[in-house]
Structures are given as C-alpha cells and as structure tokens.
Amino acid sequence: MERKLIALDLDGTTLNAASGLNAATIQTMQRLQAAGHIVSIITGRSYQGSQAIYDELKLASPMINFNGSLGHLPHRTWEHEYQFTVNKAIVLALVKYREQLGISQIIAENKNSTMTAGQDVVADQFFPEVANSPRLTPETLTRNPNSLVLIVQLDRRSAVVDWIKSHFGDLVDVGIWGGPNAILEITSKGVHKAKGVAYLADRFKIARQNIIAFGDEHNDLEMLQYAGLGVAMANGTPAIKAAADDITPYNNDQNGVARYLENYFDLAE
Template sequence: MEQKLIALDLDGTTLNANSQLNPATIQTMQRLQAAGHIVSIVTGRSYQGSRAIYDALHLTSPMINFNGSLGHLPHQSWAGEYQFTVNKAVVTALLDQRVQLGINEIIAETKHATLTAGQDLIAGKFFPEIAGSPELTPQTLTRNPNSLVLLVQAERRTAVVDWIDHYFGDLVDVGVWGGPNAILEVTSKGVHKAKGLAYLAKQFNIERQNIIAFGDEHNDLEMLQFAGLGVAMANGTEAIRTAADDVTTYDNDQDGVAHYLNDYFDASVALAE
C-alpha cells in the first residue's frame, strides 16, 4: 500500500470527552506509524497544550499547531519549520478596546509562551496552558503571536467579529467556535489547517489522494476538503458531517478514529491480497 499521511484533529476527534487518549487510539497510531505511514497532529491547540499528547502517541512526525499557523518537529530542530503570526498592532488595539468590546479574556500564544489579559471562568477548561501565565500587555508582548483567542460575552460575539473585520480584515481571519461558549480564534489572513496539511504533504511528497484527515468542528472544514479522504466524526457538527467524504461509525468516546483506520487498512490489505 502507498504511504498515507494521516492528519488528526485532537479535541472531539482523537481525544475522548475527558480530553484524554484511549489505549486503542495509541495502539492504532503506533501500528500505522510502524507500518511506514505518517501520523501527524493538526490542531488548533498550542504546542504547550498538545505536546503531552504527541509524546503519548510516540509520534515522530512534524506537528501543526494554531490551526496551521505553526509547523514544527517537537523536541528537535527541523529545517522545514514555519510560522505565521498576527501583527502586534491587532493585539494592542484589542487590549485597548477589550472592556468596551465585551471581551472577557485575551490569550496570545507563541510556540513557547502564553500571555493573558482579563479573566474568564471557562478559560482554564479549554486552555489549561494559561495557568500562571504572565499578563498580556503591549510591553510584555515582545513578538507577534501565532494565535489569539478571545473569550467574549455571548451577546457581543457578532459585534466583536465585525469590529475586527472592519479594522483588521486585511490582516487576520476570525474563527468562531461552535457550541455554547463564545470563543473566537484570530489567525493570520488565509491561514487554516489545510495550509499546514498541504505543507506537510509537500515535505513528504504525499499526493492529496493519499491523505486521510479526521475532524469534528468548523476549523477542520478546509482540512477535510483538502484531504483525499476527509472523515468527520460521528459526534461532529452537522455542517462537518455533511461536507466530509465519510463519517465514522463511532464517536470520539468510542475510539472512532481508531476503529475507522483499523477497518480502512485491514480492508485495503484484504483487497491487495
């Protein structure tokens, strides 16, 4: 069988509802990697927030963080490393207008650092790496961040998106989380998971038809559309399930990705025989 590039979203996909890896998932990824396939994490999470998962899977491939804004090889230097960043002027303006806009907390992240301004009660649940992080100010922000996360007042969500688009729409894109929590992600213009996935494929000379990607949420859409086989989780949003080439039988709590890959590769071997 030709070498495959397997792209894994984390939350709601590879991780269970407790944001942990099930043993079956670990075993499957190790088996496929040992068979010569490339297994890569492609996530909206920061490096700090995904490094332990990478290590638990015993991966050796590059990882894509911040929805495509950072591509790197954990624990090693890699000539192919790249970064896209958000201009500090955007951060400064948001800090200045934070209270007026109804933004409870701003999280600015780079490969190795996290800075925060304000406070939101749910922030630690979704972004554990912010615990004890330094305060985000124009003075402490010494470099352009890879990503901004805004936890906003629910009734102000649309107004915040419109404000950013009006003043900085030529510099950044704003992603809106699904579900009940009003969380926005700000990244460099035109950057999404598919951009990172395409970069990986080029680095390893993998054709699009040999890419399998898994996801469950809005920020996975471009990646699933780019992959030769884009697979939505059974627990994914309706929009993602509709756009995908296929849908897993089992959800993320039931090792949906592992079941799907085991069936896919076992069937491929049987056909080859």
C-alpha cells in the same frame, strides 16, 4: 499500499470525551507509524496544550498547532519549521478596547509562550496554559503571536467579530468556536489546517489522494475538503458531515478514528 499522511484533529476526534487517549487509539497509531505512514496531529491547540498527547502517541512526525499557524517537529530542531503570525498592533488594539468591546480575556500564544489580558473562568477550562501566564501589555508583548484567542460576552460576540473585520479584516481571519462558550480565534489571513496538511504532504512527497484527515468541528472544514479522504466524526457538526467524504460509524468516545483506520488498513488481528 502507498504511504499515507494521516491528519488527526484532537478534541472531539482523536481524544475521548474526557480529553484523553484510549489505549486502542495509541496502539493503532503506533502500528500505522511503524508501517511507514505519517501520523500527524493537526490541532487548534497550542504546542503546550498538545505536547503530552504527542508524546503519549509516541509520534515522530511534525505537528501543526494553532490551526495551521505553526508547523514544527516537537523536541527537535526542524529546518522546515514554519509559522504565521498576527501583527502585534492588532493585539494591542484589542487590549486597549477590551472592556469597551465586551472581551473578558485575550490570550496571545506562541510556540513556547502564553500571555493574557483580563480574566474568565472559561479560559481555565480550555486553556490550562493560561494559569500563571505573564500579563499581556504593550510593554510585555515584544513579538507577533501565532494565535489570538478572545473569550467574549455572548451577547457581544457578533459586535466583536464585526469590529475586528471592519478594522483588520484584510489581515486576519476570525473563527468562532461552536458550543455555548463565546470563544473567538484570530489567525493570520488565509491560514487554516489545510495549509499545514498541504505543507506536510509536500515535505513528505505524499500525493493529495493519499491524505486521510479526521475532524469534527468548523476549524476542520478546509482540511477535510483538501484531503483525498476527509472523514467526519459520528459526533461531528452537521456542516462537517455534509462536507466530508465519509463519516465514522463510531464517535470519539468509542475509538471512532482507530476503528475506522483499522478497517481501512485491514489491521484486524
């Protein structure tokens, strides 16, 4: 069998309901990596928020963070490392009008740093790296971040999105998280997970038809459409399932990804 690039979303996909890894998932990824396939994490999470998972899977491949904005090789220098950033002038405009717009908290992240303005209990739940992070001010923000996360008041969400698009729509894209929490992700224009996957495939000389990607949410859409085999989780959103080539019979809490790959690669013992 030709070498495959296996692209793994984390939350709701590779990770179980407790945001951890099941033993079967670790074992399956290890076997596929040992067989010569490229197993790569492609996540919206920061590096800080995904490094422990990368290490637990014992991966040796590059990782894509911030939905495609950062591609790097954890723990090592990689000459092909890349990053896309958001102009800091946009960040500072949001800091300036934060309260006026109804933004509870702004989180600006780079590969190894996190800065915040404002405060919201939701941030502690989804972004553990914000605890004790430095304040985000015009004085402390010295470089463009890879990613910007806004936690906004639910009734103000549409207005915030409209404001960003009207002022900076030619420079950035705004992603809206599903679920009850009003969380917005801002990335450089045209950057999404598929960009990172395409970059890795090119580096490792893997044809598009040999890419298998797994996801469950809106930010996985382009990646699943780009991959030769885009697989939605059983617990995925209706839009993701509609766009996918296939759907896992099992959800993320039932080792859905591992079971699918065991079947695909015929790993049954």
